[in-house]
Amino acid sequence: MKQFLFFVRKEFLHLWRDKRTLFILFGMPIVQIFIFGFALTNEVKDSRIAILDEAKDEASEAIIHQLEASLYFDIEKNISQQTLVKAFREGKIKLAVVFPQKFSEQLQHVNAAAIQLIADASDPNVATTLINYTSAIILDYQNQIKGFQKFPYAIKTEMRMLYNPEMKGSYNFVPGVMAMVLMLVCAMMTSISIVKEKEMGTMEIILVSPIVPLRVMIAKMVPYFILSFVNIASILLLSVFVLDVPINGSLVLLVAECLLFTMTVLALGLLISTMASSQQVAMLISLMGLFLPTIMFSGFMFPVENMPLPMQVISNLVPAKWFYYIVKNVMIKGLGFQAVWKETLILAGMMLLLMTVSIMKFKTRLE
16 A cells, blocks of 8 residues: 555656646646637537427417428427426427417417427527527418418417526536546546656566556556546636536536546546557547547537437447536536436446456556
């Protein structure tokens, strides 16, 4: 144990003496939070929406048929008021269209009727786009009616934005920035830790030391794990006090999930370090090989459901995707562990697999 602590102390000293590394570790989260102060608007298609038709009359069926004919939506009809909230919590639907009772009767006799649109605004860009698409289809139906009737009809839409009533873009990019920063910083820093020993000629010292490979790997991870906790705290503080993004769920659960993701990314960085031949190669793999998948496949900027099926399968291999879902559900939606346990198990499985493979590769290198 004493040898392990000395090894950890050595890693801390190496890290503390490298001022550029410290700048990246502590400067990147703050810079990214302010750079990504806006979210990109993307086209939305094949989004799953629910129809709650309490009228079941001619007018409601006509509007539903027009929604089904659109390429933007995947309609779920068999839903009730009791299962509507559960479907939103589980992320099965993005929008609900609610027709009140006697919808057609009100339209014919009062010349006015209301349709309620309920959107999941944890992703404000998607919610806004879905609301606009649905409103345009309803407006088109209204214009068709006016062409055949002498008296004016008016269909009003009532909107409710769940989880993000003010439609702030920061509600979407804060979880994405957390995933991106932790992925890049942790993986990039640990990816050069072992290959650096080889280039500096200190690998021979490790070879003759009595410390076992598992302790070496853990000792390499400890400094970055502690510093990542500081990064997590700084991101959360900036999110709450600067960007006004609330933590609606459990803070303990959120921090625990962040630390689990950090361990997963550190294991991935160590795996890259055991396989790379030089620090430049390790840095290139960790930077270019992880940055683009994190941006493309995490769901942060581009909805995963819009991608072709092979790309959706590939996205399941990106740890940032599962962490992004966890942070959004816990931090924005205020859900508990029962809503994110599957993603948590996937991250834990990835962490164990990456750690096991890293240790095996490191043993092979020592031999």
